[in-house]
Amino acid sequence: MPAMRKLGRKTDHRRAMLRGMVTLLLDKGRIETTLHRAKELKRVTDKMITVGKKNTLAAKRTALAYITKEDVVKKLFDQIAPSFEGRQGGYTRVLKLGPRRGDGAEMAIIELVNHDPKIKADEKKTRRSARDEQAAESGEASGE
Numbered sequence: 840m841p842a843m844r845k846l847g848r849k850t851d852h853r854r855a856m857l858r859g860m861v862t863l864l865l866d867k868g869r870i871e872t873t874l875h876r877a878k879e880l881k882r883v884t885d886k887m888i889t890v891g892k893k894n895t896l897a898a899k900r901t902a903l904a905y906i907t908k909e910d911v912v913k914k915l916f917d918q919i920a921p922s923f924e925g926r927q928g929g930y931t932r933v934l935k936l937g938p939r940r941g942d943g944a945e946m947a948i949i950e951l952v953n954h955d956p957k958i959k960a961d962e963k964k965t966r967r968s969a970r971d972e973q974a975a976e977s978g979e980a981s982g983e
Contacts, residue, residue, distance in 0.1 A: 844879050857883050862907045864931075865915055868954035874945040877933045881949060888930045891920030922953050 846853055860880050864870050865887070872880070887905065890898045894916055902912045923930050929952065936946040 843882075844875055846876060846879065858905060858907055861887055861905065862911050864949060864951070865906065865919060866908070866911045869948060869950035871936070871946065871948050873939075874933070874935060874947040877947040877949040881931045881933055884949075885928060885930050887915065888920055888923055889928075891915040892923065894920065919951070926952075 843853075846856070848856060856876075857880060860870065860872065860876070861884050864880065864884055887902060890901050899912065899916060902915060903909065906912050906915065931949055932952055934948045934950070936948060938944065939946050
């Protein structure tokens with residue numbers, strides 16, 4: 840197995856950065872970063888999802904030791920891992936974007952395979968329309 844990329848960071852900084860990025864990826868479902876960070880993040884995230892599929896107390900403690908937010912660990916065990924139950928790996932995908940304008944670093948998007956940004960957009964529209972209806976109702980009630 841090849842060694843971990845150093846990513847221009849000392850060991851402690853690199854581990855902390857990857858822990859934060861794994862937490863963010865599992866929380867949001869999709870993030871944009873450099874290509875090399877995304878490739879390294881893919882390895883770690885896939886391992887965390889595999890741990891989540893075990894769904895034992897030891898697995899939860901292992902995840903809590905790495906992921907920085909408890910609610911993300913809960914989401915991993917309740918939503919993310921069960922959605923990958925029939926899958927034997929390859930839980931994330933890396934999409935190349937091209938060079939970054941400032942320094943030319945190769946950029947990429949890393950996302951969970953079952954992540955659907957349209958669902959979140961539809962949820963926002965639903966919330967917005969419900970809020971608009973409430974505002975209209977309260978406006979009619981105050982106008983009387």
